[in-house]
Amino acid sequence: MIIAIGSDHGGFALKEILKEYLMSMGYEYKDFGTHDESSVDYPDIADSLCKSVASKDADLGILICGTGIGMNMCANKHKGIRAAQCSDTFSAKMTRQHNDANVLTLGGRVIGPELAKEIVREFLVNEFQGGRHASRVEKMMNIER
Ligand code: RB5
Numbered sequence: 001m002i003i004a005i006g007s008d009h010g011g012f013a014l015k016e017i018l019k020e021y022l023m024s025m026g027y028e029y030k031d032f033g034t035h036d037e038s039s040v041d042y043p044d045i046a047d048s049l050c051k052s053v054a055s056k057d058a059d060l061g062i063l064i065c066g067t068g069i070g071m072n073m074c075a076n077k078h079k080g081i082r083a084a085q086c087s088d089t090f091s092a093k094m095t096r097q098h099n100d101a102n103v104l105t106l107g108g109r110v111i112g113p114e115l116a117k118e119i120v121r122e123f124l125v126n127e128f129q130g131g132r133h134a135s136r137v138e139k140m141m142n143i144e145r
Pocket of ligand 1: 008009010011042065066067068069070071
């Protein structure tokens with residue numbers, strides 16, 4: 001499984017921590033930047049990462065900005081992307097199981113690194129349950145179409 005990960009300057013520190021965490025869990029990742037603390041525009045990072053997830057170059061994506069909100073708004077404007085903003089582990093689990101979310105957005109200035117790792121873990125280890133949720137996700141995607 002390949003995980004796409006990206007951040008702006010507000011999420012850079014957390015991105016670096018989560019890259020280590022992904023590696024320790026045996027996941028391959030692709031880093032979409034940013035690569036230091038200099039100010040950048042979060043829509044640019046969201047755009048390139050979401051294109052990669054939508055085209056299935058990456059299986060799942062993680063986007064981090066200061067709040068996670070700007071990244072989430074940008075991600076959800078891409079066709080095929082279902083991005084979930086999570087600050088708790090239960091939501092991270094449920095959004096994979098019920099919404100088939102394919103991008104997780106996090107606030108680097110909102111949550112600490114240990115909670116972020118737990119959220120990422122729940123997001124990655126849980127799978128879409130299908131069944132009654134499949135038709136709901138299909139209805140969601142029909143809105144996009
Ligand atoms: C950058 O200062 C900040 O606006 C950004 O990281 C993010 O929180 C936007 O939603």
